[in-house]
Structures are given as C-alpha cells and as structure tokens.
Amino acid sequence: METTPATTGDVEMTQVIHQALVDKHLLPQKHIVDTAYVDAQHLLTSETPLGLELLGPVPSNSSWQEKAKLGFELSCFTVDWEHRHATCRQGHISKSWHQRSDNYGYPVIQVRERRPDCVACSVRSQCTHSPATARVLTLKLQPLYEAEAKL
Incomplete structure (x- = not known):
C-alpha cells in the first residue's frame, strides 16, 4: 500500500509499487492491475528490467x-x-x-x-x-x- 497526495495519479505509482515488491522479494511473475495503474509505457518496460508480466487494460481513448x-x-x-x-x-x-x-x-x-x-x-x-x-x-x-x- 502506498499513500500519496490526491494529485498523484495511480499510474505514477506502478513502478514504485513494483520496486517495493522487489525490495521485499515479493515480486510476482504476473501482476494484474486495473486501468488506473497501466499505460503503454508500463506495458513496454515492465517485462524487461523486472521479469514481470504486467496485465491490465490501457485507459480508453477519451476523444x-x-x-x-x-x-x-x-x-x-x-x-x-x-x-x-x-x-x-x-x-x-x-x-x-x-x-x-x-x-x-x-x-x-x-x-x-x-x-x-x-x-x-x-x-x-x-x-x-x-x-x-x-x-x-x-x-x-x-x-x-x-x-x-x-x-
């Protein structure tokens, strides 16, 4: 769990959470998240440095x-x-x-x-x-x- 100011978006905390899990030796192979915690950048980079598969929907187009x-x-x-x-x-x-x-x-x-x-x-x-x-x-x-x- 992380406590942040209301102005901090959930998506900004994804890598912080992953690092905290690494530090505690609790990082899963697959991390299922909701839309608030994933963006295209996370999908591209989550597997490489951590060996983690991030699963979750990217926020929909808001046009x-x-x-x-x-x-x-x-x-x-x-x-x-x-x-x-x-x-x-x-x-x-x-x-x-x-x-x-x-x-x-x-x-x-x-x-x-x-x-x-x-x-x-x-x-x-x-x-x-x-x-x-x-x-x-x-x-x-x-x-x-x-x-x-x-x-």
Missing part, C-alpha cells in the same frame, strides 16, 4: 469521437512514421509533424492536418468540432503508439 462511437477517432488515420505524416479517411495528408511534450511532460507527436482540406471536407463534422481550424492529432511516440494499437 469525443470514441465516446460517441461516431466520427473519426485516432485509429481512423493512417500514420506513416517514416515520412512523418498522417492520412485521413478522405485521403488528405497532414501538413505538419512536431514533437512536443504533453501536459505531464511526456513526449508526443502533434500532427496538424491542412486547413484548406479540413474546411472543405464533406465529413468535417465527424472529425472535428472546430468551426475554423484543422484537425490536430496527438500521437504517442511510435513504440507506445504501436503497443497500444495491439491491445
């Missing part, structure tokens, strides 16, 4: 498209990592691709579609609620993105 089961959420775009662009279902190729940090300081890729393509698109309302700007996608780095896509 309005995913919640409404309507429109074009992230998996509807084809991501070309080599050429650094994304293509929407209408065949439009993104304008820009930049690495940034998310609100928690983790690196992400921000992909912006071309405004003229988005504004003129016949299915725009299924892609973005913005009346004037182009769709912006936020992707995790490639290994994390691909790890989540397999789940």
Whole structure:
C-alpha cells in the first residue's frame, strides 16, 4: 500500500509499487492491475528490467469521437512514421509533424492536418468540432503508439 497526495495519479505509482515488491522479494511473475495503474509505457518496460508480466487494460481513448462511437477517432488515420505524416479517411495528408511534450511532460507527436482540406471536407463534422481550424492529432511516440494499437 502506498499513500500519496490526491494529485498523484495511480499510474505514477506502478513502478514504485513494483520496486517495493522487489525490495521485499515479493515480486510476482504476473501482476494484474486495473486501468488506473497501466499505460503503454508500463506495458513496454515492465517485462524487461523486472521479469514481470504486467496485465491490465490501457485507459480508453477519451476523444469525443470514441465516446460517441461516431466520427473519426485516432485509429481512423493512417500514420506513416517514416515520412512523418498522417492520412485521413478522405485521403488528405497532414501538413505538419512536431514533437512536443504533453501536459505531464511526456513526449508526443502533434500532427496538424491542412486547413484548406479540413474546411472543405464533406465529413468535417465527424472529425472535428472546430468551426475554423484543422484537425490536430496527438500521437504517442511510435513504440507506445504501436503497443497500444495491439491491445
């Protein structure tokens, strides 16, 4: 058990808990956790240093498209990592691709579609609620993105 401030997310404690179990020689071979304690990064790294298999669902996509089961959420775009662009279902190729940090300081890729393509698109309302700007996608780095896509 760990006591933390309310501002500390459960997912931030996964590695702390694992280390505490290692220190007590109680680390299991498989650790089953709920959504709050797992993310793609944990799934990629838990087995390597500790010999642990972490089992648990990754938090679901929180976009309005995913919640409404309507429109074009992230998996509807084809991501070309080599050429650094994304293509929407209408065949439009993104304008820009930049690495940034998310609100928690983790690196992400921000992909912006071309405004003229988005504004003129016949299915725009299924892609973005913005009346004037182009769709912006936020992707995790490639290994994390691909790890989540397999789940």
